[in-house]
Amino acid sequence: MKKFGGPAIFFDRNDINTDEIIPAKYLTEITKTALKPHLLEDLLLDGKAFDPTAPALQNANVVVARENFGCGSSREHAVWAFEVNDINVIIAESFARIFRQNMFNCGILAIQLPKEDINKLFAIEGDVAIDVDMSKCEMTATSTRGGEPVVCSFDMNSFDKDLVSAGGWLAYADQKF
Incomplete structure:
Protein backbone atom coordinates (compact mmCIF):
# COMPACT_ATOMS: atom_id res chain seq x y z
CA MET A 1 0.00 0.00 0.00
CA LYS A 2 1.16 3.50 -0.84
CA ALA A 8 3.98 19.73 4.93
CA ILE A 9 3.60 23.21 3.48
CA PHE A 10 0.87 25.54 4.75
CA PHE A 11 -1.19 28.01 2.71
CA ASP A 12 -3.22 30.18 5.08
CA ARG A 13 -5.89 31.10 2.57
CA ASN A 14 -9.39 30.16 1.45
CA ASP A 15 -10.49 29.61 -2.14
CA ILE A 16 -7.21 28.53 -3.74
CA ASN A 17 -8.46 27.91 -7.25
CA THR A 18 -7.38 25.73 -10.14
CA ASP A 19 -6.02 28.73 -12.11
CA GLU A 20 -3.63 29.42 -9.22
CA ILE A 21 -2.72 25.74 -8.92
CA ILE A 22 -1.84 25.46 -12.62
CA PRO A 23 -2.37 28.47 -14.91
CA ALA A 24 -4.63 27.92 -17.93
CA LYS A 25 -1.82 28.71 -20.37
CA TYR A 26 -0.32 25.29 -19.56
CA LEU A 27 -3.46 23.29 -20.40
CA THR A 28 -2.08 22.52 -23.85
CA GLU A 29 0.75 20.47 -22.34
CA ILE A 30 0.38 16.81 -23.19
CA THR A 31 2.45 15.30 -20.37
CA LYS A 32 2.13 15.63 -16.64
CA THR A 33 5.88 16.22 -16.40
CA ALA A 34 5.54 19.44 -18.42
CA LEU A 35 3.28 20.81 -15.65
CA LYS A 36 5.82 20.18 -12.87
CA PRO A 37 7.67 23.54 -12.79
CA HIS A 38 4.45 25.56 -12.98
CA LEU A 39 2.68 24.31 -9.84
CA LEU A 40 1.28 27.28 -7.89
CA GLU A 41 3.13 29.88 -9.98
CA GLN A 58 10.03 21.46 -3.37
CA ASN A 59 10.35 19.27 -0.25
CA ALA A 60 6.64 18.96 0.57
CA ASN A 61 4.46 15.88 0.17
CA VAL A 62 1.51 17.43 2.01
CA VAL A 63 -0.39 20.69 1.50
CA VAL A 64 -2.52 22.20 4.27
CA ALA A 65 -4.93 25.01 3.40
CA ARG A 66 -8.19 26.57 4.52
CA GLU A 67 -11.62 26.14 2.91
CA ASN A 68 -12.87 25.62 -0.66
CA PHE A 69 -9.57 24.27 -1.98
CA GLY A 70 -9.53 23.53 -5.72
CA CYS A 71 -12.45 25.77 -6.67
CA GLY A 72 -12.69 27.06 -10.22
CA SER A 73 -12.70 24.96 -13.34
CA SER A 74 -12.99 21.19 -13.26
CA ARG A 75 -9.81 20.45 -15.18
CA GLU A 76 -7.77 17.48 -14.02
CA HIS A 77 -4.50 19.28 -14.80
CA ALA A 78 -4.58 20.94 -11.37
CA VAL A 79 -4.44 17.56 -9.66
CA TRP A 80 -1.81 16.30 -12.11
CA ALA A 81 0.44 19.23 -11.17
CA PHE A 82 0.35 18.09 -7.54
CA GLU A 83 0.82 14.45 -8.52
CA VAL A 84 3.94 15.12 -10.63
CA ASN A 85 5.39 17.19 -7.75
CA ASP A 86 5.02 14.27 -5.30
CA ILE A 87 2.22 15.89 -3.28
CA ASN A 88 0.23 12.90 -2.04
CA VAL A 89 -2.04 14.52 0.57
CA ILE A 90 -4.00 17.77 0.64
CA ILE A 91 -5.71 18.74 3.87
CA ALA A 92 -8.35 21.45 3.97
CA GLU A 93 -11.56 22.46 5.68
CA SER A 94 -13.44 21.86 2.42
CA PHE A 95 -12.79 21.09 -1.23
CA ALA A 96 -14.49 21.84 -4.51
CA ARG A 97 -16.42 18.63 -5.24
CA ILE A 98 -14.94 17.85 -8.67
CA PHE A 99 -11.38 18.71 -7.59
CA ARG A 100 -11.69 16.37 -4.60
CA GLN A 101 -12.93 13.51 -6.76
CA ASN A 102 -10.16 14.13 -9.30
CA MET A 103 -7.69 13.80 -6.41
CA PHE A 104 -9.05 10.38 -5.47
CA ASN A 105 -9.12 9.35 -9.15
CA CYS A 106 -5.39 10.18 -9.37
CA GLY A 107 -4.50 8.42 -6.11
CA ILE A 108 -4.01 11.58 -4.03
CA LEU A 109 -5.58 11.73 -0.59
CA ALA A 110 -7.97 14.62 0.16
CA ILE A 111 -8.49 14.98 3.89
CA GLN A 112 -11.34 17.24 4.96
CA LEU A 113 -11.14 18.40 8.58
CA PRO A 114 -13.29 20.71 10.71
CA LYS A 115 -12.09 24.28 11.16
CA GLU A 116 -10.97 23.57 14.74
CA ASP A 117 -8.58 20.85 13.57
CA ILE A 118 -7.29 22.99 10.69
CA ASN A 119 -6.59 25.77 13.21
CA LYS A 120 -4.64 23.31 15.40
CA LEU A 121 -2.48 22.37 12.42
CA PHE A 122 -1.79 26.01 11.57
CA ALA A 123 -0.82 26.66 15.19
CA ILE A 124 2.04 24.14 15.11
CA GLU A 125 5.41 25.90 15.19
CA GLY A 126 8.44 24.74 13.23
CA ASP A 127 8.63 22.45 10.25
CA VAL A 128 5.77 19.96 10.23
CA ALA A 129 5.59 16.37 9.03
CA ILE A 130 2.25 14.63 8.65
CA ASP A 131 1.78 10.88 8.74
CA VAL A 132 -1.48 9.30 7.59
CA ASP A 133 -2.83 5.95 8.74
CA MET A 134 -5.43 5.03 6.12
CA SER A 135 -6.63 1.97 8.03
CA LYS A 136 -7.62 4.14 11.01
CA CYS A 137 -8.56 7.25 8.96
CA GLU A 138 -6.24 9.21 11.21
CA MET A 139 -3.44 11.68 10.60
CA THR A 140 -0.69 12.81 12.96
CA ALA A 141 1.20 16.09 12.62
CA THR A 142 4.55 16.49 14.38
CA SER A 143 6.89 19.45 14.61
CA THR A 144 10.66 19.56 14.40
CA ARG A 145 10.46 21.69 17.55
CA GLY A 146 8.90 18.87 19.53
CA GLY A 147 5.76 19.27 21.58
CA GLU A 148 2.60 17.24 21.51
CA PRO A 149 1.65 15.85 18.11
CA VAL A 150 -1.71 16.88 16.66
CA VAL A 151 -3.84 13.85 15.89
CA CYS A 152 -6.98 14.21 13.78
CA SER A 153 -9.51 11.69 12.53
CA PHE A 154 -11.16 12.05 9.15
CA ASP A 155 -14.04 10.43 7.29
CA MET A 156 -13.67 8.71 3.96
CA ASN A 157 -16.04 6.36 2.19
CA SER A 158 -14.75 2.89 1.39
CA PHE A 159 -14.77 3.35 -2.41
CA ASP A 160 -12.65 6.53 -2.28
CA LYS A 161 -10.32 4.82 0.19
CA ASP A 162 -9.95 1.90 -2.24
CA LEU A 163 -9.26 4.29 -5.14
CA VAL A 164 -6.56 6.17 -3.25
CA SER A 165 -5.02 3.02 -1.76
CA ALA A 166 -4.78 1.47 -5.23
CA GLY A 167 -3.03 4.56 -6.63
CA GLY A 168 -5.99 6.00 -8.51
CA TRP A 169 -8.79 4.95 -10.80
CA LEU A 170 -6.66 3.24 -13.46
CA ALA A 171 -4.74 1.16 -10.93
CA TYR A 172 -7.99 0.32 -9.14
CA ALA A 173 -9.59 -0.83 -12.41
CA ASP A 174 -6.52 -2.94 -13.24
CA GLN A 175 -6.85 -4.67 -9.86
CA LYS A 176 -10.60 -5.25 -10.07
CA PHE A 177 -11.40 -5.88 -13.72
Whole structure:
Protein backbone atom coordinates (compact mmCIF):
# COMPACT_ATOMS: atom_id res chain seq x y z
CA MET A 1 0.00 0.00 0.00
CA LYS A 2 1.16 3.50 -0.84
CA LYS A 3 2.45 5.59 2.09
CA PHE A 4 0.73 8.93 2.56
CA GLY A 5 2.28 11.91 4.27
CA GLY A 6 5.61 13.62 4.66
CA PRO A 7 6.82 17.20 5.06
CA ALA A 8 3.98 19.73 4.93
CA ILE A 9 3.60 23.21 3.48
CA PHE A 10 0.87 25.54 4.75
CA PHE A 11 -1.19 28.01 2.71
CA ASP A 12 -3.22 30.18 5.08
CA ARG A 13 -5.89 31.10 2.57
CA ASN A 14 -9.39 30.16 1.45
CA ASP A 15 -10.49 29.61 -2.14
CA ILE A 16 -7.21 28.53 -3.74
CA ASN A 17 -8.46 27.91 -7.25
CA THR A 18 -7.38 25.73 -10.14
CA ASP A 19 -6.02 28.73 -12.11
CA GLU A 20 -3.63 29.42 -9.22
CA ILE A 21 -2.72 25.74 -8.92
CA ILE A 22 -1.84 25.46 -12.62
CA PRO A 23 -2.37 28.47 -14.91
CA ALA A 24 -4.63 27.92 -17.93
CA LYS A 25 -1.82 28.71 -20.37
CA TYR A 26 -0.32 25.29 -19.56
CA LEU A 27 -3.46 23.29 -20.40
CA THR A 28 -2.08 22.52 -23.85
CA GLU A 29 0.75 20.47 -22.34
CA ILE A 30 0.38 16.81 -23.19
CA THR A 31 2.45 15.30 -20.37
CA LYS A 32 2.13 15.63 -16.64
CA THR A 33 5.88 16.22 -16.40
CA ALA A 34 5.54 19.44 -18.42
CA LEU A 35 3.28 20.81 -15.65
CA LYS A 36 5.82 20.18 -12.87
CA PRO A 37 7.67 23.54 -12.79
CA HIS A 38 4.45 25.56 -12.98
CA LEU A 39 2.68 24.31 -9.84
CA LEU A 40 1.28 27.28 -7.89
CA GLU A 41 3.13 29.88 -9.98
CA ASP A 42 0.09 32.19 -9.93
CA LEU A 43 -0.73 31.70 -6.24
CA LEU A 44 -1.15 34.88 -4.20
CA LEU A 45 -0.69 34.85 -0.43
CA ASP A 46 -1.44 38.06 1.45
CA GLY A 47 -1.49 39.87 -1.90
CA LYS A 48 2.03 38.74 -2.79
CA ALA A 49 3.14 36.21 -5.37
CA PHE A 50 4.18 32.83 -4.01
CA ASP A 51 7.59 31.56 -5.15
CA PRO A 52 6.98 28.10 -6.66
CA THR A 53 10.71 27.35 -6.41
CA ALA A 54 10.60 27.78 -2.61
CA PRO A 55 12.36 24.89 -0.84
CA ALA A 56 9.30 24.38 1.38
CA LEU A 57 7.25 23.44 -1.71
CA GLN A 58 10.03 21.46 -3.37
CA ASN A 59 10.35 19.27 -0.25
CA ALA A 60 6.64 18.96 0.57
CA ASN A 61 4.46 15.88 0.17
CA VAL A 62 1.51 17.43 2.01
CA VAL A 63 -0.39 20.69 1.50
CA VAL A 64 -2.52 22.20 4.27
CA ALA A 65 -4.93 25.01 3.40
CA ARG A 66 -8.19 26.57 4.52
CA GLU A 67 -11.62 26.14 2.91
CA ASN A 68 -12.87 25.62 -0.66
CA PHE A 69 -9.57 24.27 -1.98
CA GLY A 70 -9.53 23.53 -5.72
CA CYS A 71 -12.45 25.77 -6.67
CA GLY A 72 -12.69 27.06 -10.22
CA SER A 73 -12.70 24.96 -13.34
CA SER A 74 -12.99 21.19 -13.26
CA ARG A 75 -9.81 20.45 -15.18
CA GLU A 76 -7.77 17.48 -14.02
CA HIS A 77 -4.50 19.28 -14.80
CA ALA A 78 -4.58 20.94 -11.37
CA VAL A 79 -4.44 17.56 -9.66
CA TRP A 80 -1.81 16.30 -12.11
CA ALA A 81 0.44 19.23 -11.17
CA PHE A 82 0.35 18.09 -7.54
CA GLU A 83 0.82 14.45 -8.52
CA VAL A 84 3.94 15.12 -10.63
CA ASN A 85 5.39 17.19 -7.75
CA ASP A 86 5.02 14.27 -5.30
CA ILE A 87 2.22 15.89 -3.28
CA ASN A 88 0.23 12.90 -2.04
CA VAL A 89 -2.04 14.52 0.57
CA ILE A 90 -4.00 17.77 0.64
CA ILE A 91 -5.71 18.74 3.87
CA ALA A 92 -8.35 21.45 3.97
CA GLU A 93 -11.56 22.46 5.68
CA SER A 94 -13.44 21.86 2.42
CA PHE A 95 -12.79 21.09 -1.23
CA ALA A 96 -14.49 21.84 -4.51
CA ARG A 97 -16.42 18.63 -5.24
CA ILE A 98 -14.94 17.85 -8.67
CA PHE A 99 -11.38 18.71 -7.59
CA ARG A 100 -11.69 16.37 -4.60
CA GLN A 101 -12.93 13.51 -6.76
CA ASN A 102 -10.16 14.13 -9.30
CA MET A 103 -7.69 13.80 -6.41
CA PHE A 104 -9.05 10.38 -5.47
CA ASN A 105 -9.12 9.35 -9.15
CA CYS A 106 -5.39 10.18 -9.37
CA GLY A 107 -4.50 8.42 -6.11
CA ILE A 108 -4.01 11.58 -4.03
CA LEU A 109 -5.58 11.73 -0.59
CA ALA A 110 -7.97 14.62 0.16
CA ILE A 111 -8.49 14.98 3.89
CA GLN A 112 -11.34 17.24 4.96
CA LEU A 113 -11.14 18.40 8.58
CA PRO A 114 -13.29 20.71 10.71
CA LYS A 115 -12.09 24.28 11.16
CA GLU A 116 -10.97 23.57 14.74
CA ASP A 117 -8.58 20.85 13.57
CA ILE A 118 -7.29 22.99 10.69
CA ASN A 119 -6.59 25.77 13.21
CA LYS A 120 -4.64 23.31 15.40
CA LEU A 121 -2.48 22.37 12.42
CA PHE A 122 -1.79 26.01 11.57
CA ALA A 123 -0.82 26.66 15.19
CA ILE A 124 2.04 24.14 15.11
CA GLU A 125 5.41 25.90 15.19
CA GLY A 126 8.44 24.74 13.23
CA ASP A 127 8.63 22.45 10.25
CA VAL A 128 5.77 19.96 10.23
CA ALA A 129 5.59 16.37 9.03
CA ILE A 130 2.25 14.63 8.65
CA ASP A 131 1.78 10.88 8.74
CA VAL A 132 -1.48 9.30 7.59
CA ASP A 133 -2.83 5.95 8.74
CA MET A 134 -5.43 5.03 6.12
CA SER A 135 -6.63 1.97 8.03
CA LYS A 136 -7.62 4.14 11.01
CA CYS A 137 -8.56 7.25 8.96
CA GLU A 138 -6.24 9.21 11.21
CA MET A 139 -3.44 11.68 10.60
CA THR A 140 -0.69 12.81 12.96
CA ALA A 141 1.20 16.09 12.62
CA THR A 142 4.55 16.49 14.38
CA SER A 143 6.89 19.45 14.61
CA THR A 144 10.66 19.56 14.40
CA ARG A 145 10.46 21.69 17.55
CA GLY A 146 8.90 18.87 19.53
CA GLY A 147 5.76 19.27 21.58
CA GLU A 148 2.60 17.24 21.51
CA PRO A 149 1.65 15.85 18.11
CA VAL A 150 -1.71 16.88 16.66
CA VAL A 151 -3.84 13.85 15.89
CA CYS A 152 -6.98 14.21 13.78
CA SER A 153 -9.51 11.69 12.53
CA PHE A 154 -11.16 12.05 9.15
CA ASP A 155 -14.04 10.43 7.29
CA MET A 156 -13.67 8.71 3.96
CA ASN A 157 -16.04 6.36 2.19
CA SER A 158 -14.75 2.89 1.39
CA PHE A 159 -14.77 3.35 -2.41
CA ASP A 160 -12.65 6.53 -2.28
CA LYS A 161 -10.32 4.82 0.19
CA ASP A 162 -9.95 1.90 -2.24
CA LEU A 163 -9.26 4.29 -5.14
CA VAL A 164 -6.56 6.17 -3.25
CA SER A 165 -5.02 3.02 -1.76
CA ALA A 166 -4.78 1.47 -5.23
CA GLY A 167 -3.03 4.56 -6.63
CA GLY A 168 -5.99 6.00 -8.51
CA TRP A 169 -8.79 4.95 -10.80
CA LEU A 170 -6.66 3.24 -13.46
CA ALA A 171 -4.74 1.16 -10.93
CA TYR A 172 -7.99 0.32 -9.14
CA ALA A 173 -9.59 -0.83 -12.41
CA ASP A 174 -6.52 -2.94 -13.24
CA GLN A 175 -6.85 -4.67 -9.86
CA LYS A 176 -10.60 -5.25 -10.07
CA PHE A 177 -11.40 -5.88 -13.72
